[in-house]
Amino acid sequence: MKKLTTLLAATALASMMGTAAWSKTLVYCSEASPEGFDPGLYTAGQTFDASSRTVYNRLVEFKHGGTEVEPGLAESWTISDDGLEYTFKLRADVKFQTTDYFTPTRDFNADDVIFSFERQIREDHPWNKYVAGAAWEYADGMGFPQLIKSIEKVDDLTVKFVLNHPEAPFIADLGMDFASIMSKEYADKLAADGKLEQLNQMPLGTGPFTFVAYQPDAVIRYKANPDYFKGQEKIDDLIFAITTDAAVRAQKLKAGECHIMPYPNAADVADLKADPNLTVLEQPGLNVAYLAYNTQQAPFDKVEVRRALNMAVNKQPIIDAVFQGAAEVAKNPIPPTMWSYNNAIEDDKYDPEAAKKMLEEAGVKDLKMKIWAMPVSRPYMLNARRAAELMQADFAKVGVQAEILSYEWAEYLKLSREEDRDGAVIMGWTGDNGDPDNFLDTLLGCEAVGGNNRAQWCNEEFDKLVKAAKKSSDQAERTKLYEEAQVVFKREAPWMTIDHSVGFIPLSKKVTGFHMDPLGIHRFDGVDIAE
Amino acid sequence: MLRFLLGRLAVLVPTFLGVSLIAFSFIRLLPGDPVMLMSGERAMSPERHAQVMHDLGLDRPFYIQYFDYLGSILQGDLGTSIVTKRPVFDDFLSLFPATLELSLCAIILAICLGIPAGMLAAVKRGTWLDQSVMGVALVGYSMPIFWWGLLLIIFFSGYLGWTPVSGRISLMYFFPPVTGFMLIDSLLSGQEGAFRSALTYLILPTVVLATIPLAVIARQTRSAMLEVLGEDYVRTARAKGLSPFRVIGVHALRNAMIPVITTIGLQVGVLLAGAILTETIFSWPGIGKWMVDAVFKRDYAVVQGGLLLIAAIIMLVNLLVDLTYGLVNPRIRH
Numbered sequence: 001m002k003k004l005t006t007l008l009a010a011t012a013l014a015s016m017m018g019t020a021a022w023s024k025t026l027v028y029c030s031e032a033s034p035e036g037f038d039p040g041l042y043t044a045g046q047t048f049d050a051s052s053r054t055v056y057n058r059l060v061e062f063k064h065g066g067t068e069v070e071p072g073l074a075e076s077w078t079i080s081d082d083g084l085e086y087t088f089k090l091r092a093d094v095k096f097q098t099t100d101y102f103t104p105t106r107d108f109n110a111d112d113v114i115f116s117f118e119r120q121i122r123e124d125h126p127w128n129k130y131v132a133g134a135a136w137e138y139a140d141g142m143g144f145p146q147l148i149k150s151i152e153k154v155d156d157l158t159v160k161f162v163l164n165h166p167e168a169p170f171i172a173d174l175g176m177d178f179a180s181i182m183s184k185e186y187a188d189k190l191a192a193d194g195k196l197e198q199l200n201q202m203p204l205g206t207g208p209f210t211f212v213a214y215q216p217d218a219v220i221r222y223k224a225n226p227d228y229f230k231g232q233e234k235i236d237d238l239i240f241a242i243t244t245d246a247a248v249r250a251q252k253l254k255a256g257e258c259h260i261m262p263y264p265n266a267a268d269v270a271d272l273k274a275d276p277n278l279t280v281l282e283q284p285g286l287n288v289a290y291l292a293y294n295t296q297q298a299p300f301d302k303v304e305v306r307r308a309l310n311m312a313v314n315k316q317p318i319i320d321a322v323f324q325g326a327a328e329v330a331k332n333p334i335p336p337t338m339w340s341y342n343n344a345i346e347d348d349k350y351d352p353e354a355a356k357k358m359l360e361e362a363g364v365k366d367l368k369m370k371i372w373a374m375p376v377s378r379p380y381m382l383n384a385r386r387a388a389e390l391m392q393a394d395f396a397k398v399g400v401q402a403e404i405l406s407y408e409w410a411e412y413l414k415l416s417r418e419e420d421r422d423g424a425v426i427m428g429w430t431g432d433n434g435d436p437d438n439f440l441d442t443l444l445g446c447e448a449v450g451g452n453n454r455a456q457w458c459n460e461e462f463d464k465l466v467k468a469a470k471k472s473s474d475q476a477e478r479t480k481l482y483e484e485a486q487v488v489f490k491r492e493a494p495w496m497t498i499d500h501s502v503g504f505i506p507l508s509k510k511v512t513g514f515h516m517d518p519l520g521i522h523r524f525d526g527v528d529i530a531e
Numbered sequence: 532m533l534r535f536l537l538g539r540l541a542v543l544v545p546t547f548l549g550v551s552l553i554a555f556s557f558i559r560l561l562p563g564d565p566v567m568l569m570s571g572e573r574a575m576s577p578e579r580h581a582q583v584m585h586d587l588g589l590d591r592p593f594y595i596q597y598f599d600y601l602g603s604i605l606q607g608d609l610g611t612s613i614v615t616k617r618p619v620f621d622d623f624l625s626l627f628p629a630t631l632e633l634s635l636c637a638i639i640l641a642i643c644l645g646i647p648a649g650m651l652a653a654v655k656r657g658t659w660l661d662q663s664v665m666g667v668a669l670v671g672y673s674m675p676i677f678w679w680g681l682l683l684i685i686f687f688s689g690y691l692g693w694t695p696v697s698g699r700i701s702l703m704y705f706f707p708p709v710t711g712f713m714l715i716d717s718l719l720s721g722q723e724g725a726f727r728s729a730l731t732y733l734i735l736p737t738v739v740l741a742t743i744p745l746a747v748i749a750r751q752t753r754s755a756m757l758e759v760l761g762e763d764y765v766r767t768a769r770a771k772g773l774s775p776f777r778v779i780g781v782h783a784l785r786n787a788m789i790p791v792i793t794t795i796g797l798q799v800g801v802l803l804a805g806a807i808l809t810e811t812i813f814s815w816p817g818i819g820k821w822m823v824d825a826v827f828k829r830d831y832a833v834v835q836g837g838l839l840l841i842a843a844i845i846m847l848v849n850l851l852v853d854l855t856y857g858l859v860n861p862r863i864r865h
Contacts, residue, residue: 027702033824035614043571131616133587135566141573200616215708216615216625218699218816239702243814247681251689252696410563410829417574429572451574 023236026511026529028522029249029258030240033217037203039177040120043137048177049522050220050240055097056180056205059088059113060171064523065515067286067338067434069175073108073206083166083473088113090157095227096183097210101202104185108206110153115184121145127187130196138178138432166471168478169435176433177521180205208233208525217242234513234528253278253506259529260507260514262522266324266382272506281505284337286518287380288330288439289428290495291371291391292454294421299364306493308358309424310348312398318390319499322383326504330497332486334439337518338431339475340482345490347497356398367400370423372416376409379520380428380501387498388426419449419456426498427454430520436482441466444494455494462488539850546846547839551604554838555597558831564589565613565829587613589831600835609836614828619836623818627840628711629699630817633809634802636733637740642795645745649752649791653760654779664749671746676805680739680812687735694735697814701728736813740805744798751794755787762786789856796852799845 034050035042042048052058061072074088094108119127120139128134139145147170149162163170173179186204190196203211206229209222220240224233241258243249249261250268254275264272264280273280293300293309300306315329331347334340359367373388374381381387385406392402405423407415416425432438442448445466446458462485469481489495505516513526566575566583575583584590588599603610609619652664688696695701699713706720714733717725759765760783768778807819818837825833 025702036616041616043569043573129586132611133566133583133613133616135569135575135579135583137570137573137575140575140579141570197616213705213707216622216816217820218814219702221705241698241702241814242816243697244820245812245814248684248697248812248814251684255688255692255696257696257698257702408562410561410568413571413574414563414567427572448574451576452572 024234024529024531025237025239026235026260026524026527027239027241027258028524029243029252029261030220030522031242031246031249031263032244033242034214034220036200037211037214038182038200039180040116040136040139041131041134041200045520045522051203052177052180053207053521053523054209054222054238055203055207055211056182057094057207058175058177058179058181059090060175062175062434062517062519062521064526065517067172067431067518069171072175073113073181077171079473083168083471084163086161086163086170087154088159088161090159091229092157094206094229096186096206097204097225097227099202099204099210101198102183102186102189102204104183104204106185108181108183109156110159111184112181113159114151114153115187116179116181117144117148117151120178121148126191127196127199131200136178138176142173142176142178144173166473168470168473169433169437172433172435172438209238230525233525235524238524250506253508256508259511260505260522262505263379264504264506266326269324269326269504269506277509278506279509281507281514281516282326282502283516283518284328284335285379285501285503285520286335286337286431286434287428288333288335288500289378289381289387289426289498290330290333291424291426291498292495293424293493294419295455295457295494296419297422299362299367300369300424302362302364303492304358304362305364305367306496307348308355308362308364308398309395309400310493310496311351311358312355312400313391313394313496314350315498318387321390322381322387323499323501327499327501330500331490333444333489333495333497334436334482334486335431335500338434338436338439340436340479340486342483342486344483345486348490348493352394352397359398359400365399368403369395369400370403370405372412372423372425373404373406374409374412374426375406378428378430379503380430380499381426382501384426416454417451421454421456424496425454428498432519434519436478437466437470440482440485440489441470444489457492457494459488459492459494462492536854539853543846543850547843550842551601551835551839552597554835554842555600556593558826558829558834559593561826561829563829565831568827568829569614604839609839610832612825612830612833614825614830614833619832620840622821622833623837623840625708625711626816626818626821628708629713629815630803630806630810630819632712632714633733633736633740633815633817634799634806636737637802637805638744638795638798640737640741641744641748641798644741645748646752646791648745649749650756650779650784652749652753653756656757661753665753668746668749671742672750674742676739676742676808677812679742680735680809683735683739684812695732697812699729699732699815700725701732704728736809736815739812740802740809743805744795744801747798747801748791748794752787752791755790756783759783759787792852792855796849799848803841803845 030046032046034047035044037051039048039052058072059074060069063070073091075091077086077088079086096104119125120136121144147163147167149164152160154160183204187199190198208225208228210225212221212223214220222238224236226232243252246263246265250264250272252258253261272278293306295301319327319329331345332342371388371391374384388404392404395402429443443452446463449456449458465481465485469478472478507514510530512528566580611618648664652661655661684696687694704722704725709716709719713729717729765778765783768782806817807823810817810820822837
């Protein structure tokens, strides 16, 4: 009977969809399957592309192709003088999507905002553990449970966030994927039906595209949301064709089986550029790769030793060998596209002789060290072992004997965080929200020692500057503080900054309106296909 | 025959228990844990990490976790994926038909080409034909699957444009799965051209997945046939004046088939292993890719549940192979 019901339902659905119709459809060859469709639960880019950037909106949004924040579901906001109260005026007449599985009866309002955040930060919230092992990693990682004192509904279209302490990056944080706004009405319906897990499987938001179907590891289908508050999209359908192998994605793009692909192999870029039907967009990524010394261990606790090692390595050959030139040498811990980047800083000059002398002066002879090379490829570091080998060769020229170590990725992540770690570790970071705090305090702040701060470096002067910048809501003042912090960083050299990589997106020439995003997200609102 | 069948079934119980223990413990022997991997470069505080591990029940002693798991299996619950939060059995059911469809097509192709090729090589032993068939089989057997798949895509899809690059059916066709077998579902959908599209998408992955089993079957058929062709009863049949077709196709082949059937049965494991790479290259949504992803993400529930289900299938196929022996050779039944 169950089988018959399934068959009937399937037949009904098929007839509803009619026969094979090829409306204006954009096909995106995505790089991996989404882990789920609730962006609060996950951290992976492919999950955000498939959920938060298609189905959902946030109170504020990043400008398409940039990191500046613009109004989203909130049309305006005010910040109290003490920086503790953020009051958002919500957009009126915003409708949640109507789907086969839910028909909303009311418009978006303050209840949805409160629900979307409280479920992530309040452990006693009925939705806090709606799936086993819900870690709310981003909300937790951004410190929201400690930061947010309360979220109050002033009226249906006004909501107030009260913070426990001033936090200048708070607005930028709200543009991040985990801050997507869900429908409380839909959640209530799922709770009443005892189908809580459906929130993570059949998403429903206010975004430009309505979720239609997901076939695991194969295809995700969306259609344009006719009620979208910014107006219906120009394309009718959006399809994610999940294609994990980059070489196969490139072949699909060349064969016209998809219109856009992310993350091409560096070796394929020239071939894709040569294809007359394709355009290859490129943009510096909002990222950095670095070698973090363990500044708590001798002799790396000495600034002179760290600076000498930085001077011993010629970084350009690493860029050429690992990225085939598609990256630039990094001199600061934040990328050049980020506001407050201090361009006046000079990188440590490659000078093996001077480095050797400096080591001798520091009383370091016959130094033996370990370089940890990541076992995985990341946009900021495509081949850590190759980079480590080149560093090893350069270190040898100044009399430093380096041994290359690697661990399985999970073990690498865990062991590299330990304060008594033996060796310098290759690691990197891709920005979440375009705010310098997301690099400087997250990766180098004193509180991050034993965690994200893999240099185990706690410098009072630096920490004071970044903490002061975090509390100030004056952008000019923040810029000055971050510029000063970068000077301290360069002087103290807890890392050898390696590179900022360039990202590529090959796409069909028929596609218009697609922009690369420095945050690494892939958005399809505003995209069209020439007939 | 019934006793034979019951005997075989009795062996399955301890095997199944052994597999469950191996599947459960091996994934836990790998360094790292799923919570650590999910947070990636973004470090989670040790307290938070411990709390999530507790929520998932992964902080309990190993044996308690194992016996809980066994209890759940007996109730038909294979658990929920730590990453996707979907029930493991549901995911398996939605993905397995894709692997099965591809594997069946591959094994059919391997049998249809491998047995005649092996017979031909045996009959024409020592000739250029024999050497060519065995040479090709050796190359096929040694072929790195990933490279072979990409080569076929670049040539047939990229250069000639004869076949699609990857996927199961053209994206213009959209119908909900009924059986999970795309060839059948495309027919059921009634959409014009859907079946043909599904068929074209099957060609390259089938060829890639069939390559190694085809080579193995051809080589096994040749050696088994050579052995049988030297037997007295074959000489007698020839002396009686039977046609060469009847001697080779009926008398010799039937006896040569026993080791070949064993080989075909063993290819199920090879197919499932090959499916991991084939599915990755051709974006084929099957269990091979699903399992590999789960290992990388330390999704314990998926790895242990998936391994258990795959082992159950292999055991079932081996049981069927044993039963087939009985049909082919009545002496085995007794």
